[in-house]
Amino acid sequence: MKLYYLLLLVLPTIDFSDLQLRTLHQLIMPQTNEEAWEQIPWRTSLDQARREAAAAGKPLLLWEMDGHPLGCT
């Protein structure tokens, strides 16, 4: 019975080699085809964006989400 509980306490462990670390890192990170929206030159300061838009004679596109659209949303 004691051995059973001891086994329950053993968390799964993964022994990462350097290659495994790099491979897993690359798997999780965004791939090139997942980053197309980043081609848009997003500003993060509405103040600065307004001044740019005024100088350029352009309207603004303001994307506000709960959670930053360029971060966790």
Next chain:
Amino acid sequence: MIQLVKEHFVPVAGDDWYQRRRQDDEGQFFRQLAEQGPRQKSGDGTKQGVYFLTVGGKLLGYKNGDLPPDLMKQGLRQALAVWERLPQSERAAGQIVKSFGNSDERFHPQPPRDATIIDVYTRALVRKPDGSLTALEPRCEEQPHPHLPQRDRLWLNAEEVRSLIPKSPAVGQTIEMPKGIAWRIARCNLTDNTRGEPPFWESGEIETCKMTLTVKAVAEDAIELALDGRVLLKTKREDRGFEATLAGIIAIDRRANRATRFDVVALGEHWGHGTYTPKPRPGRSPLGVAMRLAAKDAPNVPPQGWKSGMYWQADR
């Protein structure tokens, strides 16, 4: 659509959670903008969405933020049509607008001076029949779970980076990751945010959080550390949890107390969901978290965990 935005608009992104709460000129500008559109009845509630506007704050159009590209393109064109009908005096280039002035710092988070800024990505993974891991196929009727990685940030101040280095470092030496940093990573970044804003782990939900740093190489001006760790995070009812192993390499410029490399992964199984992250995959599912240094010119986006109020005291 990307070309349409680049050619005809100045695009800017922000977090409505902060923006609608700011008690400064910028907050007032945004609330007045939102009052012109469908969010006018939201009171103190969310005002999220895509707003098309003039520099003076006149609303040209509004769309929900999660539309498919063809509907968003339609919104862009409609807004441009409204813009084109405005008097030339409102559209002319070369105008100067006054800056908003002082910021309400409670809702305008900035990284500390000399901070190390780390990008964090979280991706739902799937185990293939041969046991290896792969990314989910793109979302469809048969595979409804979001397949793209979610993004977040981790901030470390200079003093914290310095605290990662043993007092008299020698190759092979191992120290515990300082608790404040380990718990911040666990509580704020080891979450399932792949379907939306996740709940942060409460202190009492950290059953195991063990992270160590081992010196791999050391010089007068630089040090390289191997991170190893494991976490078990779960609610009291055990209806949500994350059990994971961490590994990585952290390199530090000892003169600047700034990381020059922060390649870390966490791999484990997550189960359950939060209020804003419904429809989890059934049971326990593989989830991977990867961290790397943000680019020097990366946009200023605060960590989601900054809203929690415990960001700099996550170990209390």
